[in-house]
Amino acid sequence: MTEVATVTMNPAIDHTVFLETFAPNMLNRATNVEYNIGGKGINVSKVLSYLKVPSIALGFLGRNALFFEDELKAMGIETDFVEVTGRTRTNIKVVDMSSAKVTEINEPGPSISEEKLEMLLEKLRECSKACKYVVLSGSLPPGIESSIYKTLIKEVQSLGALAILDAEGDALRNGIEAVPFMIKPNIHELEGFLGRTINNHKDLMNVCRNLLGTGVSLVVVSMGNQGSLCASKEGIYRVHPLTIDVKNTVGAGDAMVSGYVYGLLNGLEGEALASFGAAVSCAQIVGDFSMLDSLRAQIRIERWE
Ligand SMILES: Nc1ncnc2c1ncn2[C@@H]1O[C@H](COP(=O)(O)OP(=O)(O)OP(=O)(O)O)[C@@H](O)[C@H]1O
Ligand SMILES: [Mg+2]
Structure with missing residues (x-):
């Protein structure tokens, strides 16, 4: 039985570039490159799958990222994303291997309409009735107000699940007002x-x-x-x-x-x-x-x- 749902409002294609040493303002040659499906809720689902805990991943995906669903399913993760117009963002991570330091560049992501948000809410309500924990993680895409986690936490917890919030800035501040189970x-x-x-x-x-x-x-x-x-x-x-x-x-x-x-x-x-x-x-x-x-x-x- 799936007892955990994760919500990724703003998933990303994580493009990680490994360099011996990162030197800004110069040509850098990568030793290795990785493309991973990412976004914080998705990351949580992936690690849960390594721990043999089933989960269902929710959120928004652009057409360029619909393959996420197949990859997640191959890892034993259920998915129920809302398809949106616009492209899921690519986030670049530059890993300096000599110092193990990481430089990150995150794109904003596609804009989300009211209608798509309501579709996500409906899916989340269903999950909140069935799951013990709902993990709300990460940054918000354009078009979504910073009070969204507050709204989602109230919905989730009124339907019997416990909300776990991992966010920052106004999204965290507003979210805490809804008293999530864990931050x-x-x-x-x-x-x-x-x-x-x-x-x-x-x-x-x-x-x-x-x-x-x-x-x-x-x-x-x-x-x-x-x-x-x-x-x-x-x-x-x-x-x-x-x-x-x-x-x-x-x-x-x-x-x-x-x-x-x-x-x-x-x-x-x-x-x-x-x-x-x-x-x-x-x-x-x-x-x-x-x-x-x-x-x-x-x-x-x-x-x-
Ligand atoms: N350099 C390190 N050496 C040892 N443990 C580390 C190191 N960096 C992180 N950790 C472990 O990982 C945990 C989470 O790290 P961190 O505080 O950096 O999370 P974070 O900033 O939320 O990361 P992210 O949001 O990128 O996943 C730490 O509490 C610690 O247990
Ligand atoms: Mg974090």
């Missing part, structure tokens, strides 16, 4: 939401406590190579980072969301949930999901509260 901002997105920098551990803990106070059940803050923080009624856990062989950090946060979804479906809580989510993000970064158990065993967690 997973990275530290920069959280600072953007607050409109200020987070100064120390105590500050971060207070911010998480306040978010829990608004009714959000699970607040996960990812901090790149600094690890993550997981706050819920079970406690506040600081997950220390692992020193890993960094291959590609693209989608590490999305993988972390998948890890939490897996954990939640399997009854994990507190420390066990936090370590599983972090381990999945690390498996994504090293590009080897067979290492999941050994990565998880290495993760060190400190309880802050």
Whole structure:
């Protein structure tokens, strides 16, 4: 049974170019190139499929990207996208292999009409009746108001599913007002939401406590190579980072969301949930999901509260 739906409002063809060293303002020669179907919700579905969790992927696809459905189905992911006029965007990622740093250029994506949005809403309502978790991830295409996640979260949760939000800027700010079950901002997105920098551990803990106070059940803050923080009624856990062989950090946060979804479906809580989510993000970064158990065993967690 499919217990998870992911929504990608603005999918992308991810065009990743690998270079020994990236030098701007010069001719760079790629060592390797990859084309992947992407967009944050789709990334979550893909990692869930590696974890053997079935999911259904929703969102908008232009005619140039209808092949996404076949590729996702081949991975065991159900799909129910709304076809839109205009082209699904291509997002370019330039990976400097000597430093493992990534430069990204994201296109805006096709404009979405009221009618197409209503079609998506109808599909989402059906999924929300059948699924336990609905993951709403990523940026919004032109034509869609930043309050959309707020609307979707209310719909989803009124029909019995729990919403997980991974967004930034106004989409995150508005979304939080609808009290999603879980949010997973990275530290920069959280600072953007607050409109200020987070100064120390105590500050971060207070911010998480306040978010829990608004009714959000699970607040996960990812901090790149600094690890993550997981706050819920079970406690506040600081997950220390692992020193890993960094291959590609693209989608590490999305993988972390998948890890939490897996954990939640399997009854994990507190420390066990936090370590599983972090381990999945690390498996994504090293590009080897067979290492999941050994990565998880290495993760060190400190309880802050
Ligand atoms: N360089 C790194 N070394 C070790 N772990 C890392 C590194 N970068 C990311 N991670 C792991 O991945 C998790 C998520 O990373 P990050 O905070 O960069 O997510 P994000 O910014 O939401 O990423 P994205 O949105 O691109 O998927 C971190 O909490 C950490 O567990
Ligand atoms: Mg992210």
